[in-house]
Amino acid sequence: MMDVMDYHVNIFYSEDDNGYIADIPDLKGCSAFGITPEEALKELQEAKKAWLDAARAEGLLIPEPRYRPIIYQAIGGGSNLA
Numbered sequence: 001m002m003d004v005m006d007y008h009v010n011i012f013y014s015e016d017d018n019g020y021i022a023d024i025p026d027l028k029g030c031s032a033f034g035i036t037p038e039e040a041l042k043e044l045q046e047a048k049k050a051w052l053d054a055a056r057a058e059g060l061l062i063p064e065p066r067y068r069p070i071i072y073q074a075i076g077g078g079s080n081l082a
Contacts, residue, residue, distance in 0.1 A: 008067045009044065011037050025067040027051050 011022045022040035023031035030051045034040030055062055 007048070007065045008069070009041065011040055024048060024051075026063050026065055 007024045007026050009022055009024055011020055013019075014021050017033060019033055019035045020037045020040035021031060021033055022037075022044040024044065027048065030044070030047050032040055032043035032047045034043050052062060
């Protein structure tokens with residue numbers, strides 16, 4: 001199984017939620033909340049596992065990591081690591 005680091009992860013502070021949101025853009029709807037960025041990432045790892053387990057159980061295609069933030073696209077080439 002792929003590690004969470006195989007997919008691009010966004011972590012940002014949400015004033016509305018008074019905490020951090022982490023998501024994986026390549027896995028539609030896969031997101032998590034935490035009071036700290038570290039907690040949000042830990043929760044996201046669990047959400048990712050649940051997302052992948054559910055997709056496999058339903059026989060759905062697991063998307064390959066493809067998301068690249070626009071800043072990395074703008075500088076061209078390079079690795080897909082962010």
